[in-house]
Amino acid sequence: MKKNNYMLSKIFLIVLCLLLLTASNGISKEVEITDFAVTNNRDDLLVFFKVKGAFTKEMVKAIRNGIPTTFSFFIKLEEEKALWVNKKITEKQITHTIKYNNLKNEFMVKRSWDDNKPVTTDSFDQAKSLMSEVKSFRMISMDRLPKGRHYQIRAKAELDKVTLPLNLHHILFFTGLWDFETNWHSFEFEY
Numbered sequence: 001m002k003k004n005n006y007m008l009s010k011i012f013l014i015v016l017c018l019l020l021l022t023a024s025n026g027i028s029k030e031v032e033i034t035d036f037a038v039t040n041n042r043d044d045l046l047v048f049f050k051v052k053g054a055f056t057k058e059m060v061k062a063i064r065n066g067i068p069t070t071f072s073f074f075i076k077l078e079e080e081k082a083l084w085v086n087k088k089i090t091e092k093q094i095t096h097t098i099k100y101n102n103l104k105n106e107f108m109v110k111r112s113w114d115d116n117k118p119v120t121t122d123s124f125d126q127a128k129s130l131m132s133e134v135k136s137f138r139m140i141s142m143d144r145l146p147k148g149r150h151y152q153i154r155a156k157a158e159l160d161k162v163t164l165p166l167n168l169h170h171i172l173f174f175t176g177l178w179d180f181e182t183n184w185h186s187f188e189f190e191y
Helices: 002-027 057-064 124-132 173-178
Strands: 032-040 044-052 069-079 087-101 106-111 119-121 133-141 150-159 185-190
Touching: 032 150, 032 185, 044 069, 044 124, 044 150, 057 069, 057 087, 069 124, 069 133, 087 124, 087 133, 106 124, 119 124, 124 133
Parallel strands: none
Antiparallel strands: 032 044, 044 133, 069 087, 069 150, 087 106, 106 119, 150 185
């Protein structure tokens, strides 16, 4: 009897180690903000950036199974103060949502800063690009920024928590393996 318990505990330990190893492979990928740039046109301060490494195998599988996936982007603009805490000027949250239609074999991406107009494509690469890029986002009107001051703009991205229908979250416990949140990425400028 003791020998059977000993053998069962060894098998359980080996299975547990294998599960932990495979789980760590799914989350070892680093998600980061890249190609961060700030510019302006005549009227507005514009922000550009990309999110790199956001799409894991598990996430792609979930998207292809029709589970809507949303990325949230948080952007803050502050006036830098030399001997004091920075002064918040504005902060924005924008979202990108992707949903796959199995019947039409197409992806629909909605971006909140683009009036949530659906963009449809049959190319997953194009859909991933739409999801992970922010281009020409109007952060603030230039007339609201006093000239001759130093500013810092920061951005981060995160995957919104997935709510699965019909209590599937009890079965699909692995969805936590593809959650992500980037570090804050900052850009300083003088205007």
